[in-house]
Amino acid sequence: MTAATGTVGTTGTTGATRVAILGGGPAGLAAAQAALAAGAAVTLLDEGGRLGGQYWRHHEGLTDRRLQHGWARFERLRGVLDRAEVHTGASVWSAEASDGVVRLRAVVGAADAAGRVALDIEADAVVVATGAHDLALPVPGWTLPGVTTAGAAQALAKRDGVTVGRRTVVSGAGPFLLPVAQSLSVAGSEVVGVHEASRLGGLAAGWLPRPWQLVGKAGELVEYVGALARHRIPYRIGSGVVRVLGTDRVEGVVIAALDADWRPIPGTEREVACDSVALGHGFTPRLEVAIALGAVIEGDRRGRFVVVDESQRTSVDGVFAAGEVTGIGGADAALAEGAVAGFMAAGGALDDGRMRGPLAVRRRMRAFAARLERAHGIQPGWTSWLSDDTVVCRCENVTRRTIAVRADAPLRAMKLATRAGLGACQGRTCGRAVEAIVADAGGAPEGFDRRPVLAPVRLGEVAAVATGGPEQ
Template sequence: MTEVLVIGSGPAGLAAACAARALGRRVVLLDASDYVGGQYWRHLPPERPARREAVLHHGWSRFQAMSQALERDPLCEIVTSAHVWAIDAGRVHVMVGEADGAGREARTYAAAAVVFATGAFDRALPIPGWDLPGVFTAGGAQALAKGERVAVGQRVVVAGSGPFLLPVASSLVQAGSTVVGVYEASHLAHLARQWTARPWQLLATPAKLLELAHYASVHVKNRIPYATGRAVTAIHGGQRVESVTISAIDETWRPIPGGDVVVAADAVCLGHGFTPRVELPIAAGCRLDARRFVQVDEHQRTSVAAFYAAGEITGIGGVDLSLSEGTIAGHMAAGGHLEDRALRDARARRDALRSFAERLERAHRIGENWTDWLSDETIVCRCEEVSVGRLRSVAETSRSSGLRSLKLQSRAGLGACQGRMCGRSVETILAAAAPGGHLIDESTTDRRPIATPIRLAELAFGNDKSVEK
């Protein structure tokens, strides 16, 4: 039996695997991607290496040290292209092979302890015209720039909320785009209030401040305009993006009349924060907290015995927090103790970085009136082409407040991405239109008993080839 199974090989998963190996446990590290590294260390494939890969990444030497140690280690099995598609009675079901390819190998793992480190998706709010070619999520554009050296456009607008917009703009410039501007929806006064409160806490996170300073210098060097209290509220074009409307918005993100300008651009990158990938912890029965992240205690234990969680599924806080949480989760999953010397640094860093993460969340929270920039024709669920008007009319005419029944009637969130892109926006719009102004289901759009696409033949016959690991 596997002693520690780690799902996800981003910063949190790599750190967890290293910590569990340091205590001598046999580790299996699974990741759906072709390479380890997760979102932060998304890199060029070995067949197309960059001459100086390190300049494209922060903390590249740390990544190399961790990944190479695990790759050389005979008691750590790294399985890439490993899609964990279900968890059932503690058993982890995996399809290994090219995503959606034929002939994948089915495996089932039963482990003494499991660490979830599945990270987060980037979130983009719906905007009129966001279904035009040339609109990307900020993370998608970042993945193309870092993982493929592909620039998504020549004149690119970056908009949304959060410090993630800064590395995205930097990567776009490095990939050859002109960034027309970065438009942060939060207001300067609100940002200043959040960032300057309790400044001593910021001093405990010098790496974050240095990273921010680096991005600021790239912006200054490349003369990238940065504006706050502004949002892209409409995207225009015939066959693809040609221009965007940038609106002045109030602190609740309601557009201010007379505050619009139209800017020419051939691509737009939208980033309104992140949504944790919690379908596997939900399938395992783990409790979520009020913000819908996986609830963990100071040991990084979830509410289900032998299941731990680390990284962005427990809260959005950046790479260093993911590394610290991963170290603690891996150590505890391997049978270590919280007071062990090996955890001293990771615990101190985690505590400092969590307060940084809370500050981040307060500074860049989504304003409640963002729905004011929608029209009835705006598509919300892009897979099933469900518009705002359709969602509202289903909620109003059915007189239902049940998420499941409203989803089934409108088909929102039932397409290829299973609500990963639109789920939370669909919930907001349905809740506002439902009787009583809220939904009554306990279930949410985060619940996906089948976590990744799987062929019917694999579902029907997969067990024939399954190996108990």
């Protein structure tokens, strides 16, 4: 088998600033549009089979347009990419920035397929717009068939028009639960309840102050509330799934009222029959490439993000970041940040008139992101719904008890002893949960996202880039 090789990143006017963009979601597409408008030569790489990211999921002939929000915006952004070099199905496995040059190495093709194309990309600047994946906190029974993340349930409904089950419980925290419930209902599942963990006090603290700042989001809220009413979907605050029931697959769940710290309130448990569960407790950024490039990451167990300035520049020369990697704020924030990052990466200036709109939206959406955290941020009491034998690391089948026993060991020693975070997902699914359990047991984790694997590649594919020849 062979792997073709090539050096890319030179599309466009000779001598133009070369801008590489990692990610084809809202932030990446907006960055590409802005960089092209500033006269840059743009190369965009996205690991998905089609552009749009997690927000604009679609499949020609299957997609229900009722589930595609802001589709006209997506088509406008996609329409300018005929002037860019675009690679979908691209997995970046190496990223370096030094001496004013950014170098990326990637392979293009289906995962683990033969004959993937090896790319060696050089650029003057890069915009990291790798987005986030949804975060589902573990509960006893969550490894049963029929349990998915809220994002997976949304993706199946939006892209393929299918649901995991006929009766679904949606549980977690955050406004994302509302469109998930809407999508599942449109796709044909009976949503028997949406359970928001945050209580009234937390929701009020996040959403009630300065209501005029929410004008741009009011229409979405009305749409989702209307969808819940039409489909007669109960929406319960201060409650959540604390156990999934079943033997070979989901047969039901235990719902409990939660206190302000998300601890189950004794005596409030009740069983609900269902055959599928969608769990979503927010999102966690995909920081692998930003870390590899050396960008400063700050935060705590509630969330770590890439640090950027007003121009979306990171701590590394020539490296910009936009979208969920800088803070969870939704598609509108990602679009605005992407536009700023792409324009500045191409050598633009913040006082350019074309930046007036994106900067205004960014200010508004940063305030929205702060509200989101105040209202729906993960509270520490959630670990109290775990039993000792609850599987936390699904890849390596590691339980809470196993992790807690090794909590006082250094992070590396704990991982080697328990195998937590060393499986196929490299801690992307379990990392934050493991950190919380270690902290509860008196340990001090150093952070699960410090040395991630960017993407799995064959040694032959690495050699193909190094030698400029075919994979052996």
